[in-house]
Amino acid sequence: MYEHIDADDLELEAQGYAPAMPRRFSLLSLFSLGFALTATWNGFGSAIGTSLAESSSSGTIWTLVIAALMNLVVSLGMAELVSAFPNSGAQYYWSFKVASPEWAPFASYMSACISTCGWWLGLASVCNFVAATMLAILQICVKEYTPSPLHQWFGYVAVLWLAVLLNIYAARSLPALNQYLRGIQVYFSVSTLLVTILVILVCAAPNYQSSVWVFTDTTNLNRSYDKSFLFVLCLLNNTYGFMGTDAGAHLAEEIPSPSINAPKVMVSEKIYPVIIGLVTAWPFAIACMYVITDIERVVSPPSGIGLVEIYLQATGSDFATVLLLAAFAICLFGCAVANITGSSRQIWAASRDNCYPLSTWLAEIHPKHQMPMNAACLTAIFTTLYGVIFLRSTTAFASMVSANIVFMMTSMVDQPSNEPIDKDGKVD
Known part of the structure; x- marks a missing residue:
């Protein structure tokens, strides 16, 4: 075991970095982390109202398939890069290594900044939706309650900092926590999905939308733009559910034998979640389309959340809607926890090379919590x-989602060099 660790540390030192954190993650715990962070069907559900407004039912369903294929191609490329360069900087480090010499420093710096913005925007969108869902549940239970922006912000902050505290104080047991709790969350998420689909279809029977409308309707309620442009926006919106597949790369220095296990992690964490995401999100999307009775209320819901209206229209029950929404919010909260785990490593890795202001402070590893x-x-x-x-x-919220997608996808685009890659070394 110790020979393994020494070899791993020597490999990292050959890249120009000193080992700073213990290698306490396993393949299973990282896969669980990736599953929680991707949360495709939850990401799709959180923005379903916007997608319907942009491209109706058919656009919402079919762009989900296109988004999955696009992300699969990107994930395959990233898996290849991490097999060659297992480094917590991920895109930041890869950009420097594969870009042409004259562009390497610029590409590396921009990749770090863009990736960080993408992580932060993604975290904000997740916390915002979880907070809004909690207020929607409260509004359903207490009819006289009227949500306010201040209430939502307090909920948003509570969700955010709870996720941070879990990352800090559970750091020593985070891999075990990921392996155990995330394992439970995988089952909980899949079970929630299956129960949700079953409940809304059974409760809505036999008042379903026609299959013609579900799979072919292209009527857009947002008439501000051309249909083709709105289709692209809908595609961008559905890509949101596949974001975060680079999390495992940012923990490459916290797994044993990274030169061997990193490719395995990226195949399991990047490619499988994209496939699993499509397999889970597409049936959920189709079920939601079939049970809608008033699309205008879904697009412009009183609660601000289209999914609330879909559940209410399908079940006709406040109690059932509250249960489904609570389970949905729990699944999405796991995404916030996983986001902070991945983003903190990315910022820390870039700060080792003095990439940001306050880099010395950001590059510190807490001696007790070891993160x-x-x-x-x-x-x-x-x-x-x-x-x-x-x-x-x-x-x-739609802008936040779109910006997250643009930043994250942009950070994954590298400028390849026509020259052979030079020897490993620290990014300057």
Whole structure:
């Protein structure tokens, strides 16, 4: 075992970095982390109202398939890169290694900044939706209650900092926690999905939408833009559910034998979640389309969440809707926890090379918790302040989702060099 660890540390030192954190993650715990972070059917459900407004039922369903194929191609490329360069900097480090010499520093710096913005925006969107869902549940239970932007912001902050605290204080047991709790969450998420599909279809029977409408309707309720442009926006929106597949790359320095296990992790965490995501999200999307009775209320819901209206229209029951929404929010909260785990490593790795202001502070590893606590706290501080802008606005939420997708996908685009890759070395 110790020979393994020594060899892993020597491999890292050959890249120009000193080992800073223990290698305590396993393939199973990282796969669980990736599954929680991707959460495709939850990501799709959180933005379903926007997708319907942009491209109706057929666009919402079929762009999900296109988005999966696009992300599968990107994931295959990233799996190849991590097999050659298992480094927690991931895109940041890869950009430097594969870009042409004159562009390498610029590509590396931009990749780090863009990736960080993508992580933060993704975290903000997840916490925002979980908070909005909690208020929607409260509104259903207490009819006289009227949600306010301040209430949502407090809920948003509570969700965010709870996820941070779990990352900090459960750091020593985080892999075991991921392996056990995430294992439970995998089953819980899949079970929730199956129960949700069954409940909404059974309760809505026999008042289903026609298959013609579900699979072919292209009527868009958003008439501000051309249909073709709205289709692209819908595609961008559905790509949201496949984001975060690079998390495992940012923990490459926390698994044993990274040169062997990193490719395995990336295949299991990047490719499988994309396939699993499509297999789970597509039936969920189709079921949701069939049970809609009033599309206008789904697109412009009183609660601000289209999924709430779909559940209400399908079940006709406040109690059933509350249960389904609560289970949905629990699944999505796991995504927030996993986001902070991955993003803190990415910021920490880039800070080792003095990439950001306060890099010395951000590159510190907490001696007790053995994780980049400063990087995790910076993520939470920024996201807390950023959340003030996006309270109670579906338009702003859609913008947040779109920006997250653009930043994350852009960070994965590298400029290859026509020359052979030079020897491993620290990024300057």
